[in-house]
Amino acid sequence: MTRGARAAEWVVLYALSIVVALAISSVIVEATGGDWWPVLEALVDGSIKAPGRWGETLGVAAPLLLVALGTVISAKAGLINIGQEGQLLMGAAFAVYFSFRIGGPGPLNVVLLLLFGALGGAVWASAAGLLRYWRGVPEVLSTLLLVFVALQAVGYGLKWQWLLLADEASRGNRNLVSEQLAKNNRIPRPDIFGNEFPITVYVALALALAVAYVLARTVWGFRLRMLGHNPRAAQRSGVSSTVYGATALAIGGAFAGLAGAAMFAGGGFSFGNYRLVPGFSDNIGWTGLLVALMARERALPAVVAAFVFAMLRTGAGFVNSTGVESRITDVVQGLLVLALLVPPAVVFLRDRRRARAAATERV
Amino acid sequence: MVLIDFFSAVGDVLSSESTYINGALFAALLAFAATGEWVAERSGTLNISVEGMLLSGAFAGALGYHLAESVAVGLVLGAIGGLIIAVVQAEMSHRLTADQFVVGLTLNILVVGLTGFLDREIDPRADYASEVEIPILVDIPLFGQALFGEPWPFYLLYGLVPLSWWLVYRTRWGLELRAAGENPQSADVSGIDVNRRRRQSIYYAGLTSGLGGAYFLFARLATFDDSVIGGQGFIAIAAVIFGGWTLWGTMGGCVLFAGALSFQLSLQGLGYELNTELLQALPYLVTIGAMAIFARRVRPPAALAQPFIRGLK
Numbered sequence: 146m147t148r149g150a151r152a153a154e155w156v157v158l159y160a161l162s163i164v165v166a167l168a169i170s171s172v173i174v175e176a177t178g179g180d181w182w183p184v185l186e187a188l189v190d191g192s193i194k195a196p197g198r199w200g201e202t203l204g205v206a207a208p209l210l211l212v213a214l215g216t217v218i219s220a221k222a223g224l225i226n227i228g229q230e231g232q233l234l235m236g237a238a239f240a241v242y243f244s245f246r247i248g249g250p251g252p253l254n255v256v257l258l259l260l261f262g263a264l265g266g267a268v269w270a271s272a273a274g275l276l277r278y279w280r281g282v283p284e285v286l287s288t289l290l291l292v293f294v295a296l297q298a299v300g301y302g303l304k305w306q307w308l309l310l311a312d313e314a315s316r317g318n319r320n321l322v323s324e325q326l327a328k329n330n331r332i333p334r335p336d337i338f339g340n341e342f343p344i345t346v347y348v349a350l351a352l353a354l355a356v357a358y359v360l361a362r363t364v365w366g367f368r369l370r371m372l373g374h375n376p377r378a379a380q381r382s383g384v385s386s387t388v389y390g391a392t393a394l395a396i397g398g399a400f401a402g403l404a405g406a407a408m409f410a411g412g413g414f415s416f417g418n419y420r421l422v423p424g425f426s427d428n429i430g431w432t433g434l435l436v437a438l439m440a441r442e443r444a445l446p447a448v449v450a451a452f453v454f455a456m457l458r459t460g461a462g463f464v465n466s467t468g469v470e471s472r473i474t475d476v477v478q479g480l481l482v483l484a485l486l487v488p489p490a491v492v493f494l495r496d497r498r499r500a501r502a503a504a505t506e507r508v
Numbered sequence: 509m510v511l512i513d514f515f516s517a518v519g520d521v522l523s524s525e526s527t528y529i530n531g532a533l534f535a536a537l538l539a540f541a542a543t544g545e546w547v548a549e550r551s552g553t554l555n556i557s558v559e560g561m562l563l564s565g566a567f568a569g570a571l572g573y574h575l576a577e578s579v580a581v582g583l584v585l586g587a588i589g590g591l592i593i594a595v596v597q598a599e600m601s602h603r604l605t606a607d608q609f610v611v612g613l614t615l616n617i618l619v620v621g622l623t624g625f626l627d628r629e630i631d632p633r634a635d636y637a638s639e640v641e642i643p644i645l646v647d648i649p650l651f652g653q654a655l656f657g658e659p660w661p662f663y664l665l666y667g668l669v670p671l672s673w674w675l676v677y678r679t680r681w682g683l684e685l686r687a688a689g690e691n692p693q694s695a696d697v698s699g700i701d702v703n704r705r706r707r708q709s710i711y712y713a714g715l716t717s718g719l720g721g722a723y724f725l726f727a728r729l730a731t732f733d734d735s736v737i738g739g740q741g742f743i744a745i746a747a748v749i750f751g752g753w754t755l756w757g758t759m760g761g762c763v764l765f766a767g768a769l770s771f772q773l774s775l776q777g778l779g780y781e782l783n784t785e786l787l788q789a790l791p792y793l794v795t796i797g798a799m800a801i802f803a804r805r806v807r808p809p810a811a812l813a814q815p816f817i818r819g820l821k
Contacts (some may be wrong), residue, residue, distance in 0.1 A: 173622075177629040225813060227556075227609055280800045285554060285813050286749055287799070290792040293742060297789035304785075352767045357664065431613055438610045470628045472734075475621020490604035 150391040160489035162413030166484035174469055183467040188474070191463030192456035200340025205415055205429075206455035207342070207349040208233075208319045208404035213440065213447040214349075215266075215358045215400025216316040221360055222393035223373035228273060228288030230430030231295030232266040236402020237247045237409045238299045239265025241309050244330060244410075254330050259406045267395045268404020269295060274391040284394065289446045292430075300423060309421055323421035331419060332411030350448065352400075353397025357444035369393055401430060415459075432458075439485060457481065512725035514780060519699035521774040526777075528654035530773060533727055534740075535766035536662050537562075540720025541744035542751075542758045543672045544713030547749045551709035551750055552702075554813040557597045559741025560619035561590040561714050563734065565721025567623040567632075570732040572722070574632035582634065583661055583722045590718015592709060593619060598707035605817055624734035636725035637661055659727040661719075668716060673755050676710075685709055689809035692816040702816045715743070734748060750795040752806035765791040 171181035184401035193199045219226040248254045252367065273291060273340045276282040302308040303321040310316070311324040332343045360366035372379040372389050380386055408416040417425050432454055440446035461474035521527050541558050548555040559646055568589025572582035593615055601608040637659040645656040676682035687695035688705040696702050721737065743765055750764075751757025771785045799806070 171623070177626070177715075225609075242756060275537045276796065276800055280798070283808060283812070286808070287796060289556070290749075290796050293739070294789045294793045294796070297785040300783035300788075301783070327706025427619070431617075435610055435613060440609045471627050472621045472625040472628070475617055476625060479614050479621060482610070483596070483618075486600060486610060487604060488607040490606050493605065 155488065155492070158491065159485070162484035162487045163481065166480040167477070169480055170473070171279055174473060179466070179469040179473075183310065184464055184469050184477075187463040187467050188457075188460035189475070192459075192460035195463070197340050198459060200337070200342040200416065200461045202452065202455045203340075203346045204334075204342040204411075204413065205458050206451045207346045208408050208412075208416075209352060209433045209436050209454055210448060210451035211345075211404035211407065212351045212401045213437035214352055214444060215397035215404075216434055216437035217356060217440075217442050217444050217447060218360070218369070218400070219270075219397035221366075221373050221394045222369045222395055222438065223376060224277075224390060224397075225285040226270065226273070226288045226394060227285060227434060228270065228395050228430075228485050229291045229294075229397075229434050230426050230428070231255050231288075232269045232294035232398040232401035232424040233405040233408075233430040233433075234260035234295050234299050235269040236264075236266035236310060236405030237421055237425055238302055238405075238471060239268075239402065240406035240409050242302075244326055245309075245311075246307075248330075253333060255410060258330070258410055259403055262406020262409070263399040263403040266405065267399040269402070270398020271391065271395045274394040277394075278387045278391055296426075299421075299425075301423065302405075304425065310419075321423050326410060326419040330410070332407065333438050334411065334413065343407065345411050347406040348407075353444050353448050360444065363477060380432055401433070403428065404433065422502070436483060439482070441489070454478075510607045515521055517780050519774060520778065521771060523650070524774065525653050527770050527774045528651055529657075531763070531767045531770035532654040532662070532734050533660060533724075533766075534769050535762045536658075536665055536727070537720050537724045538744050538747055538762035538766055539665055539669065539738055539759060540723060541717045541741055541817075542550025542747045542762050543669055543755070544716030545719075545744050546717075546751070546753065546755055547672060547676060547685070547746045548706075548713040549753060549812060550689045550707045550809055551685045551706045552692065552811040552814065552816070553601070553608060553706055553710055554745075555597065555710055555713050556609060556690060556742075556745065557593055557615040557619075558713060558717050558744055559737060559739070560616040561593045562721040562741050562744075563619050563623055564593045565590040565718030566725045566729075566736055567627065567721075567732055568718065569725045570632040570634040570750070571630070573634040573726075579635075579637045579661065579726050582726060583664075583719060585763050586722025586725070587718040589714045590714040590716070590721065592714070593718075594710045597714075598710040601815070602703040602710070605815060608813065608815065620734050623732070627732055627734060628711045632732060634730050634732065636720055658729035659723075661723040661726055664719065664723070668719075669755065669759065670728075672712075672716075674755045676755070681705075681708075686809070687817070689811055692811050692814075696816070696818055706816070716745075736775075746791045746795040749817020750798050751792075752798075752802065753808055761791075761795070764794070 174181045185189060191198060192202050212233060215227060240258045241263040244258050248257060259290055269291060272282045273287040276287045277284045303310055306312060309323050311322055315324050316322050332345055334341045334343045368384045369389055372386055376386055409421060436447055436450045436454055440450045457478045464474050465471040541562055545555055545558050565586040569582040569586035572585030597615055599609050600606045600611040639657060640660040646652045684700045684774040685705045687700060688702040692702045745766060747761030748758050750761035768787060768790050772782055775782055
């Protein structure tokens with residue numbers, strides 16, 4: 146098959162599966178007496194078309210991409226980290242603690258705050274690394290369990306003033322919130338054509354390029370991939386699975402923590418409005434994991450996937466106004482993700498079948 | 509003085525039947541889900557859509573009662589509701605080779621959305637299941653009421669758990685299933701369809717979890733809400749891990765975690781506020797601790813969470 150035909154086939158397959166997913170959603174809406182077209186229009190309006198919305202979407206895509214990049218790194222080392230939600234929340238909590246209990250004002254503070262966030266995520270992921278390389282606990286289990294520990298730990302922190310809780314004057318009548326980040330400590334959100342988004346979007350894009358480069362073109366990246374492909378061969382050629390694996394997990398966590406800190410310091414209304422609140426992580430960690438897995442653990446496709454997932458999130462905000470229960474967007478989102486999984490699997494299975502048929506003919 | 513009061517309150521809680529009744533209620537929910545999850549994990553799938561299966565079962569159970577005014581129909585529909593999620597999970601991850609975590613996480617989100625949406629549109633009404641007391645046994649002090657005076661779907665567990673044990677350890681199917689979880693390559697070479705066994709084990713998890721969700725609805729709630737399961741599925745996963753992938757250990761985990769929850773609720777009822785965050789995190793902390801301490805002796809199925817594709821290692 147020529148290159149062009151293959152590309153065309155991909156487009157057709159993806160288009161087909163998306164249409165099927167939307168068709169199923171439409172059936173659900175129509176069957177319960179709703180109208181489907183306005184829902185679809187609202188999704189597009191809310192994510193791109195309406196004024197200021199694509200900036201909003203980019204602002205959501207940035208943390209998703211950051212989380213996904215971290216996941217790509219640990220996945221390349223053959224590690225299954227599924228605890229990004231907790232690592233992200235820990236990162237945000239570390240950033241909050243630094244901002245209100247240690248740091249001062251000024252731009253330097255913003256950088257330090259982000260670094261502290263990355264540290265928080267790295268610490269949380271390293272707990273899983275420690276358990277794995279010291280006690281032999283599979284990281285897929287420990288990272289998952291640590292998510293729920295992180296949720297409770299941050300909840301606990303939000304109850305005590307010496308940890309994360311705001312003093313009475315600045316929390317008003319709300320419980321369990323941190324102080325609001327001062328204006329001069331926030332990540333700038335410049336206005337471009339009526340859309341504003343934090344400059345972490347550029348940082349995330351630059352990091353995507355950097356991660357792609359490091360993994361593909363450096364010795365460190367090569368060793369990491371070697372470890373992922375064949376741990377035994379890697380060990381024999383001098384790549385310590387403990388050192389490289391633990392580092393990869395920590396870096397993965399650091400990216401998630403950075404995402405949490407960036408959401409806190411530059412997220413605006415989408416994420417807590419510069420405060421840490423209960424439920425702050427809002428599934429961004431889980432979704433970021435999905436982004437990485439959808440992109441088949443590659444850094445550059447993750448950029449596209451992050452934007453698509455961000456569109457679904459921001460588009461959902463507009464569905465309420467159509468009179469259809471807005472929970473339908475979760476359904477649409479879930480069906481779309483499942484639909485997007487089908488084409489690569491179909492192509493993969495068919496190619497294998499063909500290759501096997503060809504192999505048996507040769508024999 | 510305060511401390512003495514507190515200890516007497518703990519004593520009150522430990523000697524009151526309602527603590528055990530509540531504990532048994534939660535433990536049963538966990539046990540339904542964890543039994544199936546255990547079977548799925550033994551075949552090599554870390555099935556995180558168990559949360560979605562529970563919720564789907566609860567909603568389908570409410571729907572069944574709404575349509576037929578019968579708890580039995582509700583339970584059957586609940587099992588089917590769990591099974592539907594299981595079929596999607598199994599077909600996507602063990603036929604189409606999609607990543608099991610992507611599918612599981614997506615299904616969890618999808619089910620919350622779908623049941624929440626349908627709940628608003630349909631608003632099914634359910635009711636409590638009638639309680640059945642087993643004579644003589646129910647009069648055992650403290651535990652009697654909790655173990656033998658429950659809503660009738662509770663007693664399904666007494667059959668389900670031994671049945672699961674028998675299926676996994678005493679049938680050819682179970683042997684093949686465990687082989688698929690321990691060493692899929694060898695299993696494949698000896699003629700076992702690895703992915704088929706894994707799919708079947710997920711179906712089983714869907715059936716038991718769906719049943720568990722419906723049980724919880726009829727035993728405790730009687731009305732559906734999309735937050736009723738609220739992370740119990742993940743605690744069930746923790747129970748399987750805590751139990752070291754043995755069925756009795758898993759059941760022990762369910763009882764322990766449910767007991768902690770019920771203990772906390774009873775103490776709250778008496779006006780004592782424990783550190784709720786710590787208690788909520790307890791199942792996960794205990795599980796992590798148990799794994800760290802016994803990691804060398806208690807071993808997960810060797811191929812847990814690893815996809816099997818013939819010819820690819």
